Amino acid sequence: MTSWRDRFNKMTGQTRFVVCRLFLHLGGEQVAPLLGVLNRSAQEALESDGDLNVLGEGLVKICESLLQYDSMWASAANEGNVFWDEGEAGDFVQELFTDSSQRYMSEPDTTASSEQTDLYAPATRNVVVMITVAYEGEVPALETDLTKDIAIKEGLKALISLHYQEKLRAVQVHFSPARFGDELDPDQLLLNFPELSPL
């Protein structure tokens, strides 16, 4: 799918930036432990003050866990764009951050039922992970339709390699629900992630 413009820009030695986002929805009884991996990576990212290397390592761990949970993949979606202008890519990354974060409540109402601290927490049966990255160069495994098992596997592996190749320029991870004990029910899933298509 190399367009004329692609080829021309490549010839003139310009840097190709790709920004892409992958939605992966996992369903089943055993998905909740994944939230531990996600939260740990989030904490590490915050503690490092956004060091891309640390975020990249976190991304690797997340991708590896997702690969292990492959039997629970339920639906997926992805999108992306190629940029020849770094600034435009940067803008798009920010835009995707805002879009991803609008799909969940980041400030849950803690006043509602704070009196109960029950030991029994129903484990969520749904987890959605949104991964956005920006990288330099061309990675065919990511720049394609990722709504098939095999394609997602290749895509996740490609994300892992991008970190080791030091080509990542932006890493974003969003996930819903936030913690063990929170629930993402089928209605919320349908409402906030309409683009997911079943695997």
Next chain:
Amino acid sequence: MKRLPTWKKFTTLSLVFILGLLPLASCSSDKPDTAAINGSQANRAQQQAPTKLADGKYEVQQATFDDGTGVYTAFLLNTTPPTFRSSALQMARLTPEEEKAGEKGYLKVTNGQAALHIPEKFQISYVHNVTEEKTNAQTGQKETVVVRQESSFWTPFLGAVAGNMVANALFAPRYYMPPAYSAGGLRGYGGSGTSYNQAIGQYQSRYGSPPLAVQNQRALRSTGLSRFPRNDSASRSMQNNRSTGSGYGSSNLRRNNDQQYRSAPRSGGFGSMQRSRSFGGMRRR
């Protein structure tokens, strides 16, 4: 790259040639080149689009480097526009032959990639930004605010051979990161590489943290997360159409802050979101 048939090669090459000439005609209007940054303007300067120059060789009178933005500004002789500004500038030392021939330093643009060729003792003015980190209350994003600026100078190639670099590599254009700031002038480099990221990586492994400009560029965002674990008592059965969630992200990409992309069809939620060059299995209504 795949091998192209000869006629195709010829057409693309001739196109490169024709298009290469175009900027010469069109870039006569020079932008104001006030490089001075006051107060919290660091980010704005960073967003200034890099200057585009047609391929060729330009004599350089002077060069400055701003460590808050990582942007080089080269002052060119007999060229319009008279300044060249870029953060992705490669550098190389003049070869002994060139120095013998009386070369003073020049900027060479090849295929749109600029490289500054300078003599060993060439001093680049170095603008050092003393910064403080603040969190923007509106966006929740960390911002670096420039408190004051100091000026110094940087001689990237002075004494550089003493390092572990093969002498030959000095004469080929590479990306360089200045060494850690010192008021009395900077010598040598803090990192170098054939790619910008590699140079940053080398700097980081030496000093433990990335160069200031990269730190400034880096924008950490997060939602639903706090540095300290929350008291675990949030409600679980919320009557809400959204579940809970968290997100974090960091990027070292420059930003244009261009409205065009933010108001692209996607945010409206209707119309086709077919951007040119988009891919993926996501269909929006």
